[in-house]
Amino acid sequence: MTSAVVTSTDRARGGITARGRRPRRLTAGRIGLYAFLASAALFFLLPAWIMLLTSLKPMEEIRQGTIFALPLAPTLEAWAAAWGSACTGLTCEGISVGFWNSVRILVPSVILSVLLGALNGYALSFWPVRGANVLFAILLAGAFVPYQVFLYPLVRMFSSVGIYNSLAGIVLVHVIFGMPIMTLLFRNFYASLPRELFNAARVDGGGFFTIFLRVMLPMSTPILVVAVILQVTGVWNDFILGLTFAGRENLPMTVQLNNIVNSTHGVRLYNVDMAATVLTGVVPLAIYFVTGRWFVRGIAAGAVKG
C-alpha cells in the first residue's frame, strides 16, 4: 500500500495502517499487574523453596543458620530417613506407612464420594423428586456446618455399629462429609445441561441408571475432574478425621507427619522433617500438575455450558 491511500483513521494512528494482530503496549497498569503476580508467586514459592533446600542439606549445614544458601553437599539421606526410618512416636518405620494408609483411605473415599455426588446431583436436577429443593437446601446447609460439631455423635454411632477405628469407618466419614459439596457441584453442572437431552434419552427408552451411565456420565468429564481434584486434596490433607476415626493401624500420612515433626526425644532433624513434609505434599501437587489444564477447563465448563 502506498502512502497516497492512507485513510484518515490511519493518519490518526500515526501513519501506521491497522493490520493483523493488535499491538500490546506496556502500560503502568500492566507493570503493576506483573509485579503483583510475581510477588504473589514468590509468597507461595519461597517457603517451598526453603523446605526443598533444607531437606537436601546435612544437619551441620543447617545449624549454620544460612537458610537461603544452596546446599554445599546435597544429599538424599534425609529423604531416605523420612521415608523409611524416621520415628513416629514409638515405631521408627518412617512416613511410608502413613503414605500407604493414606492411599488406602484415599482411593475408596474419592471414588465413592464422587460417584455418589454425581448420582445425587443427577437425580436432583433431572428427576422430579418431591421436595427436591428442600432436600438440596438441607444438604447445602450441611456443607456449611463446621464438621467438628458432628465428631462426637459420629464417634458414638460408629462405635455402636462396630466400625469405629477402622478403614471402613474413615472411608464412610469422608464420603459423608464430601457429599454436600459433591452434590452441589454435580447438581449445578447437570442443571446447566439442556433438559431436552435428558428428555430425548427418556423417549429413547432409557431408565434412571441407563441415562446416568450412558448419557450423563460420559458428558461429565470436566466436572468429574474438578470433583476428583477437590476430593483428593481434601481427603489427603485431612488430619482431624483421620486422627479421630481411622484407628492406630490406619493413621493417615498427615497424622504421622505430625508425629515425626513433634517427636520430643532426641535432636530435632530439620532436614528429615522437611523431607517428610514435602513427601506428604507430593500427591496433591502431582494431581494439580497432571490435571491442571483439565481443572481450569472444568471450572469454565461448569460456569458456561456443557
Add this chain to the structure above:
Amino acid sequence: MAAVSVRDVSIAFGSMPVLDRLSIEVAAGEFLVLLGPSGCGKSTLLNAMAGLIDVEDGEIHFGERNVTWEEPKDRGVAMVFQSYALYPRMSVRENLSFGLRMARTQKAEIEARVARAAAMLQIEHLLDRRPSELSGGQRQRVAIGRALVRDADIFLFDEPLSNLDAQLRNELRVEIKRLHQRLADTTMIYVTHDQIEALTLADRVAVMKDRRIQQLAPPAEIYNRPANLFVAGFVGSPRMNFVEGRIEAPDGALVFRAGDRRLALDAYEFARRPAPGSAATLGVRPEHIGVLEAGEDVHAWSGLHVDIVEPMGADSLVWCRDGETTLAVRMAGEKPIAPGAAVRLVLDPARASLFDPASGERL
C-alpha cells in the same frame, strides 16, 4: 378408535397456564399437523403426549391404554426435538442406534435400520462424527434419523425441518410423506411453522392459539373456510386481505358493503346467517381476486391504483390501494402491471370468508 386421544388436558408452568382443557383426537394412521404462533404451546402438547411433562388435569390415551401416568419409555413414541438434543459424547451412528440398543434389538437389525435411515437422510458420510462436528442442518437430520430408526406407533416431530435449506426441506418433506404412506398405521403428529409443510403433509391441521385449538380440519378446509379471523390471518402466505364493512339487504338478498363498494353474497355459504345491518369483516385471499383491465363489470371494485409489485417467481403480488384500503392481488407473470396503473378488482364471493369482527367467528 383414536390412536391418540387428549382429553381436557391442562398444563401450567407455575401460575402461567399453557394448555387449558385442550382436547384432540388423532385417528390411527393419521398425519396431524400442529400449526400456531411461537409460544402457543405446541411443543408443550407434544411433550405431554410423550410423557415428558406431567399434565395438571385431564387424560391422555393411546388406543385403549390410558397413558397419562406412564413413563416416556413405556409409551412407544419416537420424537424429534426442536433443539435436536443429540447425545454429545456419542457418534452419529451411536446416536441413531441408542434407542434400538435400549430396546435390545439385534445387532444386524440395528445396522440395517441405521443404514437405511442414513441413506434416506443423506448422512451416511457423517456416521462416525460427533454432533459437535456437524452443521445445524446435519444435526437436524440426525435428530430425524434417531426417530425414524425406531419401531414406534406414534411419531412426534417438533419442527423437524426448520433448519434445512429449501431443497433439502422439500426432499425430506416428500420422504416423510412417503414414510407415512409406507407405515400405514403409524400415527404422526408434526409441529411446524411452515404452511407449505402443513398443507402438503397433513391429513388434518390443528391451528393453536391462546392455549386452545382454534380449528381442527383438513388442510383444504382450513385454507378455504377458516373458522375465525385468527386462522384466516395465520394460514396462507401471502396473507388474506381483510376489509371492514357491513352486511346489508337492500333488496332482500344479502350484500357486503364497504363504503361504496359492494359484494353480492348469493354464492357465499354462511356458517350462520347474520342480521342485515351488522358489522362484518370480509376476508379474501390474493389469488381469489381478479384484475379487470378492460371491459365493464358493474360489480367490480374500482378506484384502486397499483402501489407496489412484488415479483415472486411464477407470479407476482400486486398491492392495490385507495386511501385506507389496501388489497393484495396475485397475478401471473413477473411484471404483470405497472405501478400507478388504475385497476378494477373482481372478488369471488364463493371463495371469500366473512367474520364477525367482535367475536372473530366465521359467519
